[in-house]
Amino acid sequence: xxxxxxxxxxxxxxxxxxxxxxxxxxxxxFISDGFAYQISTGGKRLRPALCLATCEVLGGSPxxxxxxxxxxxxxxxxxxxxxxxxxGDTVRRDQATLWVRFGVANALxxxxxxxxxxxxxILESPxxxxxxxxxxxxxSFALQKTxxxxxxxxxLRGSTEVDLxxxxxxxxxxxxxxxxxxxxxxxxxxxxxxxxxDPLWELGKRLGPAFQIRDDIIDLxxxxxxxxxxxxxxxxxxxxxFYSYILxxxxxxxxxxxxxxxxFRRPREATSDEDIDWAIDYFRSHxxxxxxxxxxxRLAVESQRVLDTLPWSEEGRRGFREIIEFIIDRKF
Amino acid sequence: xxxxxxxxxxxxxxxxxxxxxxxxxxxxxFISDGFAYQISTGGKRLRPALCLATCEVLGGSPxxxxxxxxxxxxxxxxxxxxxxxxxGDTVRRDQATLWVRFGVANALxxxxxxxxxxxxxILESPxxxxxxxxxxxxxSFALQKTxxxxxxxxxLRGSTEVDLxxxxxxxxxxxxxxxxxxxxxxxxxxxxxxxxxDPLWELGKRLGPAFQIRDDIIDLxxxxxxxxxxxxxxxxxxxxxFYSYILxxxxxxxxxxxxxxxxFRRPREATSDEDIDWAIDYFRSHxxxxxxxxxxxRLAVESQRVLDTLPWSEEGRRGFREIIEFIIDRKF
Numbered sequence: 001x002x003x004x005x006x007x008x009x010x011x012x013x014x015x016x017x018x019x020x021x022x023x024x025x026x027x028x029x030f031i032s033d034g035f036a037y038q039i040s041t042g043g044k045r046l047r048p049a050l051c052l053a054t055c056e057v058l059g060g061s062p063x064x065x066x067x068x069x070x071x072x073x074x075x076x077x078x079x080x081x082x083x084x085x086x087x088g089d090t091v092r093r094d095q096a097t098l099w100v101r102f103g104v105a106n107a108l109x110x111x112x113x114x115x116x117x118x119x120x121x122i123l124e125s126p127x128x129x130x131x132x133x134x135x136x137x138x139x140s141f142a143l144q145k146t147x148x149x150x151x152x153x154x155x156l157r158g159s160t161e162v163d164l165x166x167x168x169x170x171x172x173x174x175x176x177x178x179x180x181x182x183x184x185x186x187x188x189x190x191x192x193x194x195x196x197x198d199p200l201w202e203l204g205k206r207l208g209p210a211f212q213i214r215d216d217i218i219d220l221x222x223x224x225x226x227x228x229x230x231x232x233x234x235x236x237x238x239x240x241x242f243y244s245y246i247l248x249x250x251x252x253x254x255x256x257x258x259x260x261x262x263x264f265r266r267p268r269e270a271t272s273d274e275d276i277d278w279a280i281d282y283f284r285s286h287x288x289x290x291x292x293x294x295x296x297x298r299l300a301v302e303s304q305r306v307l308d309t310l311p312w313s314e315e316g317r318r319g320f321r322e323i324i325e326f327i328i329d330r331k332f
Numbered sequence: 333x334x335x336x337x338x339x340x341x342x343x344x345x346x347x348x349x350x351x352x353x354x355x356x357x358x359x360x361x362f363i364s365d366g367f368a369y370q371i372s373t374g375g376k377r378l379r380p381a382l383c384l385a386t387c388e389v390l391g392g393s394p395x396x397x398x399x400x401x402x403x404x405x406x407x408x409x410x411x412x413x414x415x416x417x418x419x420g421d422t423v424r425r426d427q428a429t430l431w432v433r434f435g436v437a438n439a440l441x442x443x444x445x446x447x448x449x450x451x452x453x454i455l456e457s458p459x460x461x462x463x464x465x466x467x468x469x470x471x472s473f474a475l476q477k478t479x480x481x482x483x484x485x486x487x488l489r490g491s492t493e494v495d496l497x498x499x500x501x502x503x504x505x506x507x508x509x510x511x512x513x514x515x516x517x518x519x520x521x522x523x524x525x526x527x528x529x530d531p532l533w534e535l536g537k538r539l540g541p542a543f544q545i546r547d548d549i550i551d552l553x554x555x556x557x558x559x560x561x562x563x564x565x566x567x568x569x570x571x572x573x574f575y576s577y578i579l580x581x582x583x584x585x586x587x588x589x590x591x592x593x594x595x596f597r598r599p600r601e602a603t604s605d606e607d608i609d610w611a612i613d614y615f616r617s618h619x620x621x622x623x624x625x626x627x628x629x630r631l632a633v634e635s636q637r638v639l640d641t642l643p644w645s646e647e648g649r650r651g652f653r654e655i656i657e658f659i660i661d662r663k664f
Contacts, residue, residue, distance in 0.1 A: 030483040082444060086437035105418035109483045112414060115447060116476035123469045133465050137455045144448035151362040151441045 008326070011052035011062055012045050018066050019073070026117060034102045034110035038077050041095045047072045047182045050323065054183040057319030058312065060190025067125040068135050068185040071118040075139070078118070079146060079178075081111045086154055087236065127189065134188050138197075142181035149173025157237035158265030160247060167244035171212040172205055179211070180204025183323070196311045206303035207324065213296045216240040220280055220289065231276035237264040241295065242288040251286035340658070343384035343394055344377050350398050351405070358449060366434045366442035370409050373427045379404045379514045382655065386515040389651030390644065392522025399457040400467050400517040403450040407471065410450070411478060411510075413443045418486055419568060459521065466520050470529075474513035481505025489569035490597030492579060499576035503544040504537050511543065512536025515655070528643045538635035539656065545628045548572040552612055552621065563608035569596040573627065574620040583618035 023036050048069035055065040083089070084097040085104060091097065099107035122136045152170045156162050162170075184200045216233065220242065223230040233240045246252075246260060260282060263275045283289060303324060310317050355368050380401035387397040415421070416429040417436060423429065431439035454468045484502045488494050494502075516532045548565065552574065555562040565572045578584075578592060592614060595607045615621060635656060642649050 028480050028483065030487040031480065079444075082440045086440055105486050106483070108414045108418055109479055109486070112411075112479040113476060113483075116472050116479060119451065119468065119472040120476065123465060123472060129462050129465050133455060133461050133468075136451065136465075136468055140448050140451040140455060144445060144452065147441055147444040147448060148360050148363065151360065151438070151445075154437050154441070155362040 007053055007056065008049045011056075012049055014062070015045060015048045015052065015066065015069060015073075019070055022070060022117075022121075028113065030106060031110055031113045034098055034106055035113060037101060038081060038098050038110065038114075039073070041093055043093060045073060047076055047179075050179075050182040051186040053323055054186030054320065055190045056186075057323065058187055058190035058192060058316050060186070064125075064127060065186050065189040067121040068139075068189060069182075071121045071139065072182050072185060074114050074118040074121075075143065075178075075181075078111050078114045079150075081107055081114075083150070086150075131188060135185055138181060138184050138188065142177040142184075145173050145177040146175075149175070153239065156239050158261060159239070160261055162239040162244045163248040164241075164244050165248075167239060167241055167248075168209060170239060171209045175208030175212045176204040177201065177208075178204075179208040183320075193311075199306050199310050202306045203303050203324075206299045206306060210296050210299035210303070213241050213292050213299070216242065217289065217292050217296070220283065231280055234263065234276050234279045235268045235271045237266070237268075241292045242283040245288045245291050246283070246286065249286075252282065256282060339385055339388065340381045343388075344381055346394070347377060347380045347384065347398065347401060347405075351402055354402060354449075354453075360445065362438060363442055363445045366430060366438055367445060369433060370413060370430050370442065370446075371405070373425055375425060377405060379408055379511075382511075382514040383518040385655050386518030386652065387522045388518075389655065390519055390522035390524060390648050392518070396457075396459060397518050397521040399453040400471075400521060401514075403453045403471065404514050404517060406446050406450040406453075407475065407510075407513075410443050410446045411482075413439055413446075415482070418482075463520060467517055470513060470516050470520070474509040474516075477505050477509035478507075481507070485571065488571050490593060491571070492593055494571040494576045495580040496573075496576050497580075499571060499573055499580075500541060502571060503541045507540030507544045508536040509533065509540075510536075511540040515652075525643075531638050531642050534638045535635050535656075538631045538638060542628050542631035542635070545573050545624050545631070548574065549621065549624050549628070552615065563612055566595065566608050566611045567600045567603045569598075569600075573624045574615040577620045577623050578615070578618065581618075584614065588614060 019039065023032065023039065026032065026035075028035075051069040051072055052062040052065050056062045080092065081098050084092060085099050085107060089097055090100045097107075098110060102110070118139070119136060122139060123132055125132055125135075127135075149170055149172070152166075153174055156166070156170065180201050180203060183203075184197055187197065187200060219233045219240070220230060223232070243260070243264060246257060250257065260279060263271060263279055266275070304321070307317065307321055307324065310320065312320070351371065355364065355371065358364065358367075360367075383401040383404055384394040384397050388394045412424065413430050416424060417431050417439060421429055422432045429439075430442060434442070450471070451468060454471060455464055457464055457467075459467075481502055481504070484498075485506055488498070488502065512533050512535060515535075516529055519529065519532060551565045551572070552562060555564070575592070575596060578589060582589065592611060595603060595611055598607070636653070639649065639653055639656065642652065644652070
């Protein structure tokens with residue numbers, strides 16, 4: 001049996017060393033400080049851990065996967081920087097967002113630098129030419145899909161068109177590829193054949209949405225690390241699973257639904273705490289929370305099924321199953 | 333003898349066909365319209381023309397260089413989108429900028445989509461794996477350098493530290509790699525050896541700044557296509573060659589220089605037409621315009637010298653010299 005938490009811990013220590021080395025190497029006026037700030041506020045390094053652990057479980061050398069792991073972490077932060085500007089978010093993980101701290105112009109420059117560095121890490125790694133090309137290709141593919149999801153997400157806020165199918169389309173685009181990218185990258189570095197990558201993407205299409213739904217639930221129950229506030233998604237009019245459940249299943253009165261859409265459309269500063277409480281009650285009393293829990297469970301079960309189709313050794317499959325169980329249990 | 337204007341014309345026709353095809357293939361909700369708008373306002377397609385012409389002159393097939401040519405045009409537009417947001421520019425080439433037309437959030441999404449598409453065009457082109465990897469690597473390198481230059485440019489506005497050396501450092505980073513990228517890419521597609529690429533980058537370090545200086549001059553004499561207004565760089569506090577000439581050579585009185593710095597530091601809406609006229613007079617009366625002309629000429633002469641070191645056939649060298657003469661004569 002692999003001791004996964006220990007494995008992940010060891011990888012993360014190695015990763016943090018590598019990331020410090022990288023930021024030291026690339027000292028650039030008016031960029032490095034913002035880069036370091038963004039990366040330092042950067043959360044739990046789940047993505048690189050998944051990448052490195054997958055590589056190891058499949059018999060590759062995690063050291064070889066470090067450049068890609070860092071690139072995926074940089075991509076994550078690149079997207080967060082843009083996300084925060086797009087949403088006008090001033091705080092993330094209880095710290096000022098990059099654009100608030102350094103201004104929009106510098107935040108954009110830092111993000112452009114990030115994407116260039118991420119690609120260079122992949123393209124200039126000492127792996128085989130063919131491997132680097134495959135890694136850069138999946139990286140670009142995942143970036144494109146994520147952006148397509150983001151475009152739907154920000155343009156469908158407060159829309160009455162977001163039924164459950166649309167919700168799933170948005171979150172699949174926004175989360176699936178970008179999450180699967182980490183283990184697809186780890187698998188490529190470990191020498192996985194092209195035909196073993198499809199199930200990995202498919203896994204992403206189950207687990208990415210499962211996480212997003214978990215995230216939606218956390219926003220309603222525990223809050224997402226913004227000083228304990230709950231219901232931020234309601235305030236921001238984000239198309240959550242609860243919102244699309246109501247629009248799709250149409251429980252309650254039409255007046256209630258109209259009121260809900262109205263709250264989602266209102267600018268965040270015009271949304272009162274009373275609005276939020278009302279919406280949460282509305283969701284709860286019509287089974288939206290329970291529905292969300294069931295959806296998350298359904299997707300987890302489906303992902304186990306996809307897992308069984310992986311054309312890997314029994315050992316590889318078992319190791320990867322542990323990775324998944326590890327992240328499913330994890331709140332983030 | 334190559335009929336270069338005709339060659340460029342033919343390539344551009346082929347390029348426009350290709351770009352239409354590409355935009356048709358990638359229909360994405362809330363992205364494609366902005367993408368098409370940005371590309372349609374996209375100027376003279378100088379960069380793809382340089383890429384394709386270089387490929388042809390070096391004996392390659394320009395058709396093979398189309399994906400890279402398009403990627404370089406997309407990169408150009410990606411940078412323009414961010415540039416316009418960073419500067420708060422509302423008009424470019426006499427049309428509303430992307431963020432004005434679609435909002436900052438959508439402009440950012442479109443730009444993220446652009447960079448993903450650009451990389452995919454390069455990485456997934458049907459050329460040899462090794463070639464695609466080389467192309468993506470120089471593309472990333474040029475992007476990084478350009479962003480480093482942009483960071484200096486926006487953070488040194490109204491700075492008293494911008495002597496001529498700093499000016500050259502900024503414009504070299506901002507223009508050299510990004511211009512040279514087009515012909516480096518064309519040369520790689522044509523199969524040019526690695527050791528023939530260095531002089532091409534060196535050429536960029538002469539010609540990029542030469543163009544920038546020409547651009548600085550145009551801003552003072554004819555205006556840069558913003559409804560005929562001249563002196564926009566002064567209004568925006570951009571570190572032009574004139575500004576750095578004054579700070580470096582210190583002609584006139586200290587009071588004059590203080591006034592100049594003050595004008596450059598003032599927010600654009602607080603800069604009067606009288607300020608602009610005064611600054612232009614100040615530049616002219618102290619030989620800054622003449623100095624700029626000489627610098628542009630010096631760089632052009634140097635670039636001819638670099639050209640002679642290219643390890644190419646006499647025919648290739650001659651063809652490339654024509655390309656350079658073509659763009660040096662061109663106002664853009």
